[in-house]
Amino acid sequence: MNWRKIISCIAVLATSIFVIYSCQTKAIVSQKSPNDIDFGQVPYPKLSDYGFFTGELSELVPNERVLLYQPASTLFSDYASKTRFVWMPEGSTASIMDNDWEEIDYPQGSILVKNFFYDNAEGARRVVETRLLVFNEGKWNAYPYLWNEEQTDADYKITGATLPIAFTHNGKDYDINYVQPNKNQCKSCHNQNEELKPIGPKARNMNFELDYGNGERKNQLLKWTEMGYLDNFTSSEDYQSVPSYDHEDVDVADRARAYLDANCGYCHNPKSPASTSGLTLTWEESDTNKLGYWKTPVAAGLGAGSLLVDLHPGRADSSIIVHRMNSTEQGVAMPEIGRVLIHEEGVQIVADWINSMN
Secondary structure, three states, rough: HHHHHHHHHHHHHHHHHHHHHHHHHHOOOOOOOOHHOOOOOOOOOEHHHOEEEOEEEOOOOOOOOOOEOOOOOOOOOOEEEEEEEEEEEOOOOEEEEEOOOOEEEEOOOEEEEEEEEHHHHHOOEEEEEEEEEEEOOEEEEEEEEEOOOOOEEEEEEOOOOOEEEEEEOEEEEOOOOOEOOHHHHHHHHHHHHHHHOOOOOOOOOOEEEEEEOOOOEEEEEHHHHOOOOOOOOOOOHOOOOOOOOOOOOOOHHHHHHHHHHHHOOOOOOOOOOOOHOOOOOOOOOOOOOOOOOOOOOOOOHHHHHHEOOOOOOHHHEEEHHHHHHOOOOOOOOOOOOOOOOOOOOHHHHHHHHHOOOO
């Protein structure tokens, strides 16, 4: 028996198995879990360190207890697609607050995850960034992560970034310089009474059925309750339900108000920086003066152009709101950050609403 040949064959076989295993697991996330997060070490340097996703990281397949959620109407971000997830530590639960916004009071250790991605003309996905909101020691912190070119992981990026993105939307090709905000800019939008707070996941924004896959379609508030993530949900009839501005069968006034709530109301409300404008664009607001009807701007400056009122009923072309939505010029465009493109569909919805007024 030639022992040298046998040993040599075994060595070659072992090397081959190692190479095959390494290739197959190159982009596979190790089996980490959010349950193992050490909040004293957060923010982690890599997105994969948190264990939010299983399998290949860029597929964004949620780990156990990492729950998909979606607001009915969403913030426009240069036509980026988004997926959102919430995670809470085992045994902890949130509550729906008894206020006009139906905000959610989150427990210690809660994390909100939002991924931004694009599909090119061939249908290939490129994940650009992931933003985390982490509730720790009684306050929220924002941690932005930028994905690498290989789509294998995302790095903590405190300074933000600008990168070229090519994508297709509704059959039209775009080439833009996508801007990831820096950590400090996150508070520009997530600012309530000078504290950083979540914007989208309110009860009124999630009071509708969501498709969770595998044949499961369920009201999100009920799903959160079943997961142990809400402790005081009663029934969907007991809460407001903001519609989706994308649904053309919804009344144009409701579509426009939902759009303004999602894209402007987080700043234009009594708790946030644009409160000084006197313009309140939240879903619940009913005072036509606060909504801008015939209202002269407090200090719009360049942003107003030659226009005189925030909202001119029956005349979208004479309304400052539409003028600023329909611009990308610095000092004119609203929102001030978060986009480099005009949201043509959103502008049209708001313009149609204003033009429909008598």
